[in-house]
Amino acid sequence: MALRGEPTARQLRLATELRRLRDAAGITGREAAASLGVSSAQISQIEKALAGVSEKRLRAMAANYACSDGELIDALVTMATDRTHGWWEEYQERLPTPYLDLAELEYHASHRWDVDFLHIPGLLQTEDYARALFSYVNAEFPPSEVDLRVEHRMKRRVIIERPDPIPYEAVIHEAALRIRVGDRSGARAQLARIQALSEADHVVVRIIPFDLDAFAGAGSAMVYAGGAVPKLDTVVRDGPHGTAFVDAEAQLARFRALFRRLESVSLDPDRSRDFIHTLIKEL
Known part of the structure; x- marks a missing residue:
């Protein structure tokens, strides 16, 4: 599977939370990899949000890290498996x-x-307030760039x-x-x-x-x-x-x-x- 070029903030947050769970358990990346039967590089890629993680693997990681917070684990699974195209x-x-x-x-x-x-x-x-704000703060922007930012804010x-x-x-x-x-x-x-x-x-x-x-x-x-x-x-x-x-x-x-x-x-x-x-x- 190809690695991500630029992870989103949501993907990075999932990766951060998985790393925090491992750190809280006092387990090294090498030890986590061995318990899952994967390479240390794969654990590193997951924790840097360069690669995704399946529900099965995420739950296995949480179990290995002795995480008993079921609501947190379910929320992380949702983040990992969500395929929303917003x-x-x-x-x-x-x-x-x-x-x-x-x-x-x-x-x-x-x-x-x-x-x-x-x-x-x-x-x-x-819309008028947003347009005035973006136009003033970004005085060098052409109208098309201001329009784009206003449109995004309204959505x-x-x-x-x-x-x-x-x-x-x-x-x-x-x-x-x-x-x-x-x-x-x-x-x-x-x-x-x-x-x-x-x-x-x-x-x-x-x-x-x-x-x-x-x-x-x-x-x-x-x-x-x-x-x-x-x-x-x-x-x-x-x-x-x-x-x-x-x-x-x-x-x-x-x-x-x-x-x-x-x-x-x-x-x-x-x-x-x-x-x-x-x-x-x-x-």
């Missing part, structure tokens, strides 16, 4: 890989949390707009609501979309107002995607060197606690809707 694949070689990885992550997520301080979360953005909204949407919660700072990425009418339309979506049963929007005392969490922006089990959750953060996918268990626990802290100081959903309504009237 809409994002049409953007291969047209957009940077992180765009595709994020769309795939969202598609498989059990729930999604967003925290934003300067911009409206991508899933809540109107990502499917996870909260489809008939079986995932639970979604957004914590947004007042600054993001007040910054006019586009013109006044565009800002009004953007706020109206957030307010309308917040009425849905599966959507929760909370606002952090400027007049909140003792708030020092403005550097806590994140995308939190829930996995099939908590160990498979993922945090996505934008950094100076690009998009980072965080999956270490200790870090996930830290970001879960951080989200709950931000949630606790924000306005409740009803007061947040009233807050947005007031901003709309100001425009």
